[in-house]
Amino acid sequence: MQTIEFKAELRNIGAARQQCQLLGAQREGVIAQRDTSFRMTDGRLLKRESDSGKAIQWVYYHRPDRVSPRMCNYTILTDAQAKRRWGTRSLRPWLLVEKTRELWTFGEVRIHLDEVKELGSFLELDAMVSRRFNVKACHEAIARLRETFSPVLGEPISASYADLLHMQLADAA
Numbered sequence: 001m002q003t004i005e006f007k008a009e010l011r012n013i014g015a016a017r018q019q020c021q022l023l024g025a026q027r028e029g030v031i032a033q034r035d036t037s038f039r040m041t042d043g044r045l046l047k048r049e050s051d052s053g054k055a056i057q058w059v060y061y062h063r064p065d066r067v068s069p070r071m072c073n074y075t076i077l078t079d080a081q082a083k084r085r086w087g088t089r090s091l092r093p094w095l096l097v098e099k100t101r102e103l104w105t106f107g108e109v110r111i112h113l114d115e116v117k118e119l120g121s122f123l124e125l126d127a128m129v130s131r132r133f134n135v136k137a138c139h140e141a142i143a144r145l146r147e148t149f150s151p152v153l154g155e156p157i158s159a160s161y162a163d164l165l166h167m168q169l170a171d172a173a
Contacts (some may be wrong), residue, residue, distance in 0.1 A: 001076075004138035006069040009154030010121040016152050017115050019103070025106040035097045037162035044160065045091075047082070058082035066164075067156035069125075069142045070151040071135070076087060077103060088141065099163045106125065108133045109141050116161050 010016055018028070032051040037044070040060075048057045058081070061074035077085065102113040112124040124143050125136035146153070157164070 001072055002135075003072045004069050004073070004127045004129065004135065004142055006073050006125045006142050007157040008115065008123050009157065010123045010147075010152060011154050012152045013102075013115065013121045013148070016068055016123055016149060019149055020104045020106070020111060021031065023106055025104040025111060028103040028105055030102045032101060033050075033099050035099070035161070037094045037097065038091050039094045039162070044162075045086075046097075046162070054112055055079065063160075065158045067158045068112065069139055070144075073130075094161045095165055096164055099161065107141065108138070109135065109145060114161075116164075119161060119164055122157065124151060124162075 016132045029052070034049045036047040036049075038046070043060055045058065045060050048059060056079045058077040058079065059074055060077065061072055063072040063074075064070050098117040100115045104111040104113070108127055108130075110126040110128075112122075112126065114122045114124060116122060125142050127133065127141050129135055129138055132142075159167070
């Protein structure tokens with residue numbers, strides 16, 4: 001599967017929530033997530049556990065580290081599929097990222113208002129590429145929403161939350 005993604009620091013999560021309401025976005029809920037990241041030679045892998053009642057998901061993805069909206073290619077696997085693919089002993093946990101994700105949808109775009117433990121607040125825009133909503137349409141939708149949310153956005157983010165946490169821990173050492 002493919003998405004076009006954009007992530008930025010969020011200066012005011014309450015104002016972002018208000019903007020979602022003004023847009024007419026649909027609030028889908030709030031989910032506490034625990035993402036265990038694993039170092040891979042190719043791509044990125046995380047094991048996602050949540051309080052949503054969903055089974056454990058494994059997300060294997062490739063995404064460039066850049067601040068502009070970018071293509072992400074990913075596969076979601078069940079716990080059993082991940083264990084068949086990588087085994088149980090070869091994977092070594094790298095970092096744990098804990099976050100509360102408030103999920104909104106606006107048309108074809110998912111809006112994530114994330115409170116990430118030890119890192120702060122972030123906005124993530126995620127548009128799923130499909131035959132009906134091609135790459136160009138995804139980029140256009142993300143651009144419009146970036147403009148809409150610009151008053152509450154901080155710096156754009158190029159890295160994953162695990163990478164940001166790793167950099168913060170390295171700076172503290």
